[in-house]
Amino acid sequence: MILTTTDAIPGKTITDTIGLVRGSAVRGAHLGRDVMAKLKNLVGGELSEYTKLLAEAREQALDRMQAEAQARGANAVVGVRFASSEIDDGAAEVLVYGTAVRVG
Amino acid sequence: MSERQPTRDELLAMAYADGELAAPARDEFEQRLAREPALRREVSALRDLELLARQAAPKELADHEWEALAREPLQRATLGLGAGLLIAGLLALAAFGVYTLLVAELAPLVRWPLVALLLGGTLLFGAVLRGRLRTLPHDPYRKIQR
Numbered sequence: 001m002i003l004t005t006t007d008a009i010p011g012k013t014i015t016d017t018i019g020l021v022r023g024s025a026v027r028g029a030h031l032g033r034d035v036m037a038k039l040k041n042l043v044g045g046e047l048s049e050y051t052k053l054l055a056e057a058r059e060q061a062l063d064r065m066q067a068e069a070q071a072r073g074a075n076a077v078v079g080v081r082f083a084s085s086e087i088d089d090g091a092a093e094v095l096v097y098g099t100a101v102r103v104g
Numbered sequence: 105m106s107e108r109q110p111t112r113d114e115l116l117a118m119a120y121a122d123g124e125l126a127a128p129a130r131d132e133f134e135q136r137l138a139r140e141p142a143l144r145r146e147v148s149a150l151r152d153l154e155l156l157a158r159q160a161a162p163k164e165l166a167d168h169e170w171e172a173l174a175r176e177p178l179q180r181a182t183l184g185l186g187a188g189l190l191i192a193g194l195l196a197l198a199a200f201g202v203y204t205l206l207v208a209e210l211a212p213l214v215r216w217p218l219v220a221l222l223l224g225g226t227l228l229f230g231a232v233l234r235g236r237l238r239t240l241p242h243d244p245y246r247k248i249q250r
Contacts, residue, residue, distance in 0.1 A: 048250070051249075051250045052248065052249055055248045059245055060245045070123040
């Protein structure tokens with residue numbers, strides 16, 4: 001499965017456009033991670049607990065989009081975009097979407 | 105020297121994890137996944153590997169420092185003691201709260217709703233925690249660092 005942010009894939013021809021596919025994930029940090037992140041926020045630097053949280057949500061959302069594309073018979077997703085929003089304090093939401101296509 | 109050949113189920117799990125199973129075989133495999141915990145563990149292990157392979161970026165300079173810090177006895181003791189004291193304090197406060205609720209001079213119309221609130225919250229938390237612990241082995245994303 002090819003995932004790309006561009007609308008075309010060099011060297012490949014889009015033979016079929018299947019349609020919009022998307023995946024989203026909302027993940028939370030447990031209390032321990034939250035406490036450590038709040039303490040780190042006092043002294044500055046990277047809040048690795050939240051970096052990790054966002055990365056987890058990003059990868060899960062990507063996998064969900066890919067699974068939907070696969071289930072619909074696509075072998076690539078073009079024009080992939082990411083969006084995020086805040087659902088709750090200490091939780092991360094990532095939405096990823098793109099156009100599922102078949103390339104030859 | 106002989107290498108162990110993958111079993112049919114292992115091959116099926118690999119094909120499933122890679123999204124290479126066609127519709128009828130995939131549906132059949134998913135029905136088996138719902139019934140067979142061992143097969144779910146197999147697919148989870150493959151997803152773990154796949155996710156780890158995605159984390160191909162080289163270590164950052166600060167990572168070496170963080171790792172060295174994590175090995176230092178002083179740092180480990182400080183973190184362990186800090187977390188232990190925090191948890192002990194929270195548990196003691198919760199226990200004191202329950203004790204106060206039970207012995208305080210409260211009208212029944214106040215006491216029992218509070219007891220219900222506390223008990224309900226505890227039961228719900230227990231159910232949520234049980235669900236998390238049950239699904240934890242099938243959550244490969246928890247191993248992602250950045």
